[in-house]
Amino acid sequence: MSRRALLGLGGGLVVGAAAAGAAGAVAVDAARTPDPAPSPADRTYPFTGAHQAGIVTPAQDRLYLAAFDVTTTDRDALVDLLRRWTVMAARMTQGLPAGPFAPASGPYDAPPDDTGEAADLPAAGLTITFGFGRSLFVGAPGATAPDADRFGLGGRLPAGLVELPHFAGDDLDPARSDGDLVVQACADDPQVAVHAVRNLSRAAFGTARIRWTQLGYGRTSSTSTAQRTPRNLFGFKDGTANLKAEETADVETHVWVPADAATEGGTDAAWLTGGTYLVARRIRMHVETWDRSSLREQEALVGRTKGEGAPLSGGTEFTEPDLDATGGDGKPLVALDSHVRLAHPTQNDGVRMLRRGYNFTDGNDALGRLDAGLLFLAFVVDPRTHFVPMQTRLSAQDGLMEYLVHTGSGLFAVPPGVPDGALPTGSDGTPVLTDDAPFIGQALFA
Amino acid sequence: MSRRALLGLGGGLVVGAAAAGAAGAVAVDAARTPDPAPSPADRTYPFTGAHQAGIVTPAQDRLYLAAFDVTTTDRDALVDLLRRWTVMAARMTQGLPAGPFAPASGPYDAPPDDTGEAADLPAAGLTITFGFGRSLFVGAPGATAPDADRFGLGGRLPAGLVELPHFAGDDLDPARSDGDLVVQACADDPQVAVHAVRNLSRAAFGTARIRWTQLGYGRTSSTSTAQRTPRNLFGFKDGTANLKAEETADVETHVWVPADAATEGGTDAAWLTGGTYLVARRIRMHVETWDRSSLREQEALVGRTKGEGAPLSGGTEFTEPDLDATGGDGKPLVALDSHVRLAHPTQNDGVRMLRRGYNFTDGNDALGRLDAGLLFLAFVVDPRTHFVPMQTRLSAQDGLMEYLVHTGSGLFAVPPGVPDGALPTGSDGTPVLTDDAPFIGQALFA
Numbered sequence: 001m002s003r004r005a006l007l008g009l010g011g012g013l014v015v016g017a018a019a020a021g022a023a024g025a026v027a028v029d030a031a032r033t034p035d036p037a038p039s040p041a042d043r044t045y046p047f048t049g050a051h052q053a054g055i056v057t058p059a060q061d062r063l064y065l066a067a068f069d070v071t072t073t074d075r076d077a078l079v080d081l082l083r084r085w086t087v088m089a090a091r092m093t094q095g096l097p098a099g100p101f102a103p104a105s106g107p108y109d110a111p112p113d114d115t116g117e118a119a120d121l122p123a124a125g126l127t128i129t130f131g132f133g134r135s136l137f138v139g140a141p142g143a144t145a146p147d148a149d150r151f152g153l154g155g156r157l158p159a160g161l162v163e164l165p166h167f168a169g170d171d172l173d174p175a176r177s178d179g180d181l182v183v184q185a186c187a188d189d190p191q192v193a194v195h196a197v198r199n200l201s202r203a204a205f206g207t208a209r210i211r212w213t214q215l216g217y218g219r220t221s222s223t224s225t226a227q228r229t230p231r232n233l234f235g236f237k238d239g240t241a242n243l244k245a246e247e248t249a250d251v252e253t254h255v256w257v258p259a260d261a262a263t264e265g266g267t268d269a270a271w272l273t274g275g276t277y278l279v280a281r282r283i284r285m286h287v288e289t290w291d292r293s294s295l296r297e298q299e300a301l302v303g304r305t306k307g308e309g310a311p312l313s314g315g316t317e318f319t320e321p322d323l324d325a326t327g328g329d330g331k332p333l334v335a336l337d338s339h340v341r342l343a344h345p346t347q348n349d350g351v352r353m354l355r356r357g358y359n360f361t362d363g364n365d366a367l368g369r370l371d372a373g374l375l376f377l378a379f380v381v382d383p384r385t386h387f388v389p390m391q392t393r394l395s396a397q398d399g400l401m402e403y404l405v406h407t408g409s410g411l412f413a414v415p416p417g418v419p420d421g422a423l424p425t426g427s428d429g430t431p432v433l434t435d436d437a438p439f440i441g442q443a444l445f446a
Numbered sequence: 447m448s449r450r451a452l453l454g455l456g457g458g459l460v461v462g463a464a465a466a467g468a469a470g471a472v473a474v475d476a477a478r479t480p481d482p483a484p485s486p487a488d489r490t491y492p493f494t495g496a497h498q499a500g501i502v503t504p505a506q507d508r509l510y511l512a513a514f515d516v517t518t519t520d521r522d523a524l525v526d527l528l529r530r531w532t533v534m535a536a537r538m539t540q541g542l543p544a545g546p547f548a549p550a551s552g553p554y555d556a557p558p559d560d561t562g563e564a565a566d567l568p569a570a571g572l573t574i575t576f577g578f579g580r581s582l583f584v585g586a587p588g589a590t591a592p593d594a595d596r597f598g599l600g601g602r603l604p605a606g607l608v609e610l611p612h613f614a615g616d617d618l619d620p621a622r623s624d625g626d627l628v629v630q631a632c633a634d635d636p637q638v639a640v641h642a643v644r645n646l647s648r649a650a651f652g653t654a655r656i657r658w659t660q661l662g663y664g665r666t667s668s669t670s671t672a673q674r675t676p677r678n679l680f681g682f683k684d685g686t687a688n689l690k691a692e693e694t695a696d697v698e699t700h701v702w703v704p705a706d707a708a709t710e711g712g713t714d715a716a717w718l719t720g721g722t723y724l725v726a727r728r729i730r731m732h733v734e735t736w737d738r739s740s741l742r743e744q745e746a747l748v749g750r751t752k753g754e755g756a757p758l759s760g761g762t763e764f765t766e767p768d769l770d771a772t773g774g775d776g777k778p779l780v781a782l783d784s785h786v787r788l789a790h791p792t793q794n795d796g797v798r799m800l801r802r803g804y805n806f807t808d809g810n811d812a813l814g815r816l817d818a819g820l821l822f823l824a825f826v827v828d829p830r831t832h833f834v835p836m837q838t839r840l841s842a843q844d845g846l847m848e849y850l851v852h853t854g855s856g857l858f859a860v861p862p863g864v865p866d867g868a869l870p871t872g873s874d875g876t877p878v879l880t881d882d883a884p885f886i887g888q889a890l891f892a
Contacts, residue, residue: 062636062663064807069814103681103752108742115737116681116752117664117805120674175812190508190636190663194807198679198816202737209814215807217508217661218563218637228566233644235549235562291561291648296554306549306562359563361510361640361661362808366621368515368655370644 041188042122047090049417050274051256052440054127055354055379056245058224060186063216063358064193065280065375066201067179067410068208070136073150079445081207085130085183085200086439090423090431095123098199100432115202117195124189128196130440131278131412134161136180156444158257158272159265160382161413167395169405176282176408179211184278184377186356190217212408214282214375216358223356229309229317232374233285233359234403236302237309240317241344243354254352254386255379271443274416276379279353279387282360282408285373290403301399303340311340323347337399343390351386353378373404383411415441487634488568493536495863496720497702498886500573501800501825502691504670506632509662509804510639511726511821512647513625513856514654516582519596525891527653531576531629531646532885536869536877541569544645546878561648563641570635574642576886577724577858580607582626602890604703604718605711606828607859613841615851622728622854625657630724630823632802636663658854660728660821662804669802675755675763678820679731679805680849682748683755686763687790689800700798700832701825717889720862722825725799725833728806728854731819736849747845749786757786769793783845789836797832799824819850829857861887 045053070078088098099113137157139148148154183200185193194215201210220232221239225246232238243250255276262270290298295306303321304311311321313333321340325333334341345352356379361372380386395401418438426432491499516524534544545559583603585594594600629646631639640661647656666678667685671692678684689696701722708716736744741752749767750757757767759779767786771779780787791798802825807818826832841847864884872878 103741108745109740111738112681112741112752114681115679115733117677117679119677119681119753120683191805194663194805194818198733198818201814201816202734205734210810210816211814213807213809213816215661215663215809217640217663218635231563231565233561233563235558235560235565237566287561287644288648288651292557294555295549295558298557299554306558307565359637359640361659363659363661364656368647368657370647370656370659372640372644 041124042095043125043188044094044123045125045127046420047093047128047418048420048423050419051276052129052414052417053093054129054184054186055255055276055356055414056223056251057125057127057186058227058245059219059221059356060125060127061188061219062186062190062193063219063375064185064190064197064213065216065377066183066185066197066213067133067211068181068183068201068204069211070150070180070208072207073146075151075445077207078151079439081204082130082441083437083439084203084433086418087423087431087433087437088200088203089128089130089196089440090418092196092199093123093126093128094430095126096430098203100426100430115195115199118192121189121192124187124192126185126187126192126196128200129184129186129278129414131182131184131414132441132444133179133182133410133412134163135178137161153444155267156269156271157265157267158269158413159261159267160257160277160384161411162384162388164383164409164411165388165392167391167406169395169401170409171405171407172409173407176212176214178410179412181208182278182280182410182412190215214358214360214408215362216360216375218359220357220359220374221355223354233287233372234290234298234302234400236298236304236306237317238357239355240304240309243352250352251354254381255354257381261382271441271446272413272415276381276414277383278410278412278414279376279378279380279383280408280410280412281376281406283374283376284371284405284407286369286403286405287372288369300335301338303334303338312338335399337397339394339398339400342394342398348390348393349385351380351390353380353386379414415444418442487570488541489571489634490540490569491571491573492866493539493574493864494866494869496865497722498575498860498863499539500575500630500632501701501722501802501860502669502697503571503573503632504673504691505665505667505802506571506573507634507665508632508636508639509665509821510631510636510643510659511662511823512629512631512643512659513579513657514627514629514647514650515657516596516626516654518653519592521597521891523653524597525885527650528576528887529883529885530649530879532864533869533877533879533883534646534649535574535576535642535886536864538564538642538645539569539572539574540876541572542876544649546872546876561641561645564638567635567638570633570638572631572633572638572642574646575630575632575724575860577628577630577860578607578887578890579625579628579856579858580609581624583607599890601713602715602717603711603713604715604859605707605713606703606723606830607857608830608834610829610855610857611834611838613837613852615841615847616855617851617853618855619853622658622660624856625858627654628724628726628856628858636661660804660806660854661808662806662821664805666803666805666820667801669800679733679818680736680744680748680846682744682750682752683763684803685801686750686755689798696798697800700827701800703827707828717887717892718859718861722827722860723829724856724858724860725822725824725826725829726854726856726858727822727852729820729822730817730851730853732815732849732851733818734815746781747784749780749784758784781845783843785840785844785846788840788844794836794839795831797826797836799826799832825860861890864888
């Protein structure tokens with residue numbers, strides 16, 4: 001059999017477990033082998049584990065996110081795709097080509113398994129994180145049978161995978177919103193992240209099609225206390241108070257879906273236990289208008305100083321804002337409509353989010369204004385408690401809203417990880433596809 | 447006078463030379479001061495010199511390129527803009543904020559000189575390179591007086607700044623083509639490059655407006671022998687035979703405009719001596735189609751192996767292709783329609799280009815296909831000899847054209863640099879704006 005069938009570009013072909021050893025014997029492209037003296041670019045994160053990587057992983061510098069529409073109604077084809085994606089992701093995140101037939105090996109009369117543009121690049125900390133949109137379970141809003149439950153998953157809809165309400169200031173473009181599947185690729189090299197999505201998209205040919213993508217060039221959140229706080233396109237530090245991986249108790253409480261959520265709402269969503277939800281919002285910033293506002297106004301709207309990022313109630317960046325402190329005029333130092341106040345956990349029933357957003361710049365509009373802003377990404381235990389109430393308040397009261405418009409939106413259930421050691425490997429020790437290999441989201445289809 | 451007037455956001459205000467010392471006394475934001483132990487990200491390139499930086503400079507990893515339309519007909523306003531841009535570029539390329547009024551200093555009731563999102567980032571090897579489009583001299587194609595010569599520059603049009611002909615396979619979008627001015631910002635951190643263009647665009651408010659921009663995430667050419675050869679989105683090494691900075695004699699011959707070109711065509715273009723021309727072509731690649739072609743076809747079309755990048759006539763990456771070598775079937779090993787053959791200097795009257803292109807990915811189209819490809823950038827001594835003939839042949843005969851479409855195009859005259867030591871500095875030694883400061887392209891307006 002042909003080695004290219006391993007990734008079954010159009011046909012969903014897989015090899016039996018017995019053949020995996022032989023297939024795995026194909027030499028791995030030496031150019032992808034990690035350097036013996038690793039630099040930060042050579043960093044790799046395990047693909048497997050109790051949770052998916054790319055969530056509490058220290059936020060990499062670059063993002064390529066893609067949402068897909070499933071174009072088939074064949075449940076087996078969807079499962080085949082998830083199985084292919086799982087092994088490809090397990091390989092690419094370790095700096096390996098997407099499949100064993102790399103450019104340096106034959107057969108010459110077939111397309112290579114890997115598109116090649118990352119062949120000389122290290123893994124660059126690549127993580128690939130998968131999620132499922134509400135439409136995968138119940139179809140697009142208003143869908144009726146058979147579209148509403150194409151894959152027989154309606155009874156598995158998690159209670160938190162709601163239709164998000166309309167928020168004040170939303171101007172959502174359907175072509176930049178929603179999707180049946182989502183793939184978040186993060187890396188310290190954008191070419192590595194784009195390569196990953198391109199190869200996954202290629203493997204989806206005939207099964208799923210890209211609905212929208214977003215390239216993010218600068219992370220706007222830290223997810224580890226070891227990381228410097230980055231800046232958003234308002235020029236302010238962002239994510240100072242973000243939930244960090246090191247805050248393990250809060251991560252348990254605010255990120256991972258607990259077992260007791262599995263039967264809420266009458267569906268069987270036990271498959272999501274140990275997973276999370278990803279909220280994605282494409283927020284265009286009117287940077288030209290912002291840039292003409294005074295430093296005083298900018299700081300008042302954010303509630304922090306622009307240079308240091310300290311709360312206007314005093315201190316340094318990591319000083320807790322004193323929301324009760326008032327100035328000589330008797331007014332709060334941290335204004336009532338400031339972002340820091342409105343987003344503070346004490347104003348939001350104690351909820352915290354693990355934010356993992358990125359700055360973007362997508363060219364310009366016809367008036368020469370940059371189409372730039374923030375792709376807000378947050379992982380939360382339940383969007384009904386951890387996103388909707390806060391966004392409802394922010395969109396109505398936050399002074400920053402004058403400079404923002406939300407142009408895209410997505411909500412995805414992110415299943416737990418594939419357990420360590422579960423993926424079959426070939427004789428060279430790298431992951432290979434078999435017809436019974438475990439895959440991301442497998443419990444949903446069990 | 448107010449410090450914010452230094453960059454005259456809307457009004458073109460400049461301070462007199464006598465005031466520059468006082469203005470310069472404003473402390474530079476300490477956060478931008480280069481780290482005492484420089485890493486690659488802290489690399490800085492001089493802004494001044496006989497030639498502009500960003501041409502033979504070792505190609506940085508990321509690009510943000512912006513073309514502008516001048517929206518005024520006031521020649522003095524255009525000169526003011528170039529003077530502001532020059533000092534801002536001289537500052538930002540050294541890791542300084544765009545102007546001395548940085549966020550950490552007042553006055554609070556004015557907008558800061560710098561938008562801030564690069565405040566904590568090192569210079570990351572930033573270069574900023576400026577150029578002038580044909581329309582700046584003679585207006586848009588078909589323009590008549592007074593539009594044709596808004597700035598009295600018609601008599602200064604360089605002979606090489608032609609209207610490019612239509613090439614086979616062109617499907618040019620006017621909204622992604624041409625422009626009166628161009629700014630190429632290259633850096634190893636995309637946020638630094640975007641920050642530079644954003645601040646220059648801001649300073650242009652009322653004088654010039656962004657016409658099109660292009661973000662490039664992966665360089666596709668080396669411009670120094672010290673650099674590894676990168677890969678384009680076909681997965682092949684690109685720019686193996688590119689003209690390199692170390693080939694100083696060829697750089698003189700093929701890149702820099704000689705003095706004897708100044709009077710060709712009856713205009714006075716002495717201002718361009720020591721400059722060059724920038725050819726920009728936005729080339730969309732049909733990557734999905736390419737990815738379904740066999741390795742054999744891919745290699746035959748390129749004329750090199752995909753893994754090593756060696757010519758199909760044998761050897762390793764840097765072996766010179768043997769265009770006469772034939773295989774057992776009597777056919778050339780490097781096919782007649784292969785890219786390597788058609789682009790080889792021996793097939794093009796010995797001309798060489800200094801290529802400096804970047805991969806791009808701009809989302810997807812309605813069919814879910816990636817809008818991805820190559821922003822071809824090349825610096826050449828004369829586009830009439832060094833681009834048009836080759837592109838005419840490639841567009842008609844290159845087998846790769848089946849997988850390409852050119853969707854944008856620009857040609858710009860790139861003036862020489864501002865001489866070392868010419869820019870006025872404040873008491874802290876950083877460049878400051880004065881009403882008689884030298885500026886990029888000054889000889890054009892003399």
